[in-house]
Amino acid sequence: MLDLIPVIASYVPLTLFMAIMSMIAGLALAAVMAVIRVIKVPYLHRIVAVFISFFRGTPLLVQLFLFYFGLPQLVSGLQNLDGVSAAIIGLTLHFSAYMAESIRGAILGVDRSQWEAAASVGMTQKQVLTRIILPQAARTAAPTLMNYFIDIIKSTSLAFTLGVTEMMGAAQKEASSTFLYPEAFLVVAVFYWVIVETLSAGQRRLEHRLGKAVSR
Amino acid sequence: MSCQIDIKGLVKRFGDNTVLNGIDLCLQPGERMAIIGPSGTGKSTLLRCLNYLDRPEEGRITIGDLTVDAENAQKSDILALRRRTGFVFQNYALFANKTARANIMEGLTTVRGWSKAQATERADQILSQIGLGDRGDSYPAAMSGGQQQRVGIGRAMALDAELLLFDEPTSALDPEWVGEVLDLIRRVADGRQTMLIVTHEMQFAREIADRIVFMEGGRIVEQGPPSQIFGNAQDDRTRAFLRRVG
Numbered sequence: 001m002l003d004l005i006p007v008i009a010s011y012v013p014l015t016l017f018m019a020i021m022s023m024i025a026g027l028a029l030a031a032v033m034a035v036i037r038v039i040k041v042p043y044l045h046r047i048v049a050v051f052i053s054f055f056r057g058t059p060l061l062v063q064l065f066l067f068y069f070g071l072p073q074l075v076s077g078l079q080n081l082d083g084v085s086a087a088i089i090g091l092t093l094h095f096s097a098y099m100a101e102s103i104r105g106a107i108l109g110v111d112r113s114q115w116e117a118a119a120s121v122g123m124t125q126k127q128v129l130t131r132i133i134l135p136q137a138a139r140t141a142a143p144t145l146m147n148y149f150i151d152i153i154k155s156t157s158l159a160f161t162l163g164v165t166e167m168m169g170a171a172q173k174e175a176s177s178t179f180l181y182p183e184a185f186l187v188v189a190v191f192y193w194v195i196v197e198t199l200s201a202g203q204r205r206l207e208h209r210l211g212k213a214v215s216r
Numbered sequence: 217m218s219c220q221i222d223i224k225g226l227v228k229r230f231g232d233n234t235v236l237n238g239i240d241l242c243l244q245p246g247e248r249m250a251i252i253g254p255s256g257t258g259k260s261t262l263l264r265c266l267n268y269l270d271r272p273e274e275g276r277i278t279i280g281d282l283t284v285d286a287e288n289a290q291k292s293d294i295l296a297l298r299r300r301t302g303f304v305f306q307n308y309a310l311f312a313n314k315t316a317r318a319n320i321m322e323g324l325t326t327v328r329g330w331s332k333a334q335a336t337e338r339a340d341q342i343l344s345q346i347g348l349g350d351r352g353d354s355y356p357a358a359m360s361g362g363q364q365q366r367v368g369i370g371r372a373m374a375l376d377a378e379l380l381l382f383d384e385p386t387s388a389l390d391p392e393w394v395g396e397v398l399d400l401i402r403r404v405a406d407g408r409q410t411m412l413i414v415t416h417e418m419q420f421a422r423e424i425a426d427r428i429v430f431m432e433g434g435r436i437v438e439q440g441p442p443s444q445i446f447g448n449a450q451d452d453r454t455r456a457f458l459r460r461v462g
Contacts, residue, residue, distance in 0.1 A: 116269050117309035121323035121375060122299035131326060135313045 302372030362393025
């Protein structure tokens with residue numbers, strides 16, 4: 001069983017790569033979509049609403065299959081789409097829908113007087129958002145966004161179903177070749193657990209730092 | 217004399233409710249005007265319309281050489297108007313994610329394009345003027361109501377606005393902080409800053425204002441120097457109101 005540890009460990013970077021890429025892209029997309037919905041950009045906010053509804057309303061596994069097996073048949077440029085890229089695209093879009101909603105909630109939670117005060121000094125709407133509203137919303141949204149990041153990390157294990165050998169795929173391969181099924185899946189479970197716990201410790205420090213503006 | 221600030225025919229409706237029903241006002245350069253009147257008569261709405269925090273449906277606002285017409289006001293007109301006016305909020309509304317110093321600097325760097333060094337110097341100057349020279353690094357949540365409102369006034373002062381608007385600046389304060397905020401407003405008034413203040417502090421209005429405007433039901437009922445309004449009001453409604461609050 002100890003032999004399994006270095007094997008699984010060697011796939012940690014790939015898991016983290018997929019998770020971090022999906023988180024960064026998903027967060028950027030989510031922030032843009034949240035702002036579009038809050039300020040009700042004509043037409044665009046309706047498209048965003050449909051997008052969010054679809055990606056929250058269908059299972060992640062279905063979406064991943066759609067991107068990996070479905071789209072290449074429809075879009076010729078995607079024929080060489082590899083499993084890692086398909087997984088990152090799927091995770092990004094899926095979680096951006098959830099994160100957009102929690103960012104939107106956080107923006108709506110910022111007191112109206114903050115918008116007015118910023119407008120009253122002559123800021124443009126874009127300046128109001130980037131300088132005053134979004135920094136405050138980020139603090140409110142941070143805990144839930146961190147939860148989504150944790151969820152993303154664990155969901156990268158689904159890339160295994162697209163033929164990607166990441167941590168979960170490696171555990172499955174090791175298990176079937178050595179017949180150490182309980183050991184292999186226990187080891188991979190502990191790996192996910194340790195990664196998530198390490199991040200949670202980081203989250204607590206981040207929240208402490210972001211909380212400075214409200215502490216006395 | 218010509219008006220520095222000229223307001224003509226301002227109308228604001230919320231649905232079927234007409235809150236401002238044709239307001240005309242003219243402020244001379246350096247004039248300090250106080251608006252008094254019963255609650256819900258549109259005093260705060262008038263101030264908010266002057267800064268386009270509420271958009272009026274009709275009327276024209278002229279500040280110096282800038283005229284904004286409600287019927288065809290563009291975004292750029294509204295920004296230009298806001299850059300010429302400073303607004304002090306009842307609930308202070310300091311930027312919660314910024315220190316006292318950064319609150320004062322924000323308009324200078326973001327809106328007026330000052331360098332950070334210039335803006336820091338100006339902000340520190342203002343902080344000492346408002347008696348908070350040692351609180352520049354404090355966040356709003358760590359300050360008393362009186363301190364927050366002084367920063368709110370400092371933030372409005374920093375813009376060197378042609379017109380300062382005070383919307384019931386002491387109404388949300390605990391009684392113990394009212395004095396220090398009124399003192400600061402008095403000092404701003406002494407600098408012959410053109411200002412429009414909505415207040416329930418009658419004694420204060422009488423002291424600092426050159427002219428008192430009495431509003432009721434979305435209209436200006438009567439206006440004149442404090443001695444006239446408080447000593448010899450012409451309109452029954454003005455006298456009735458002053459009896460109630462006096």
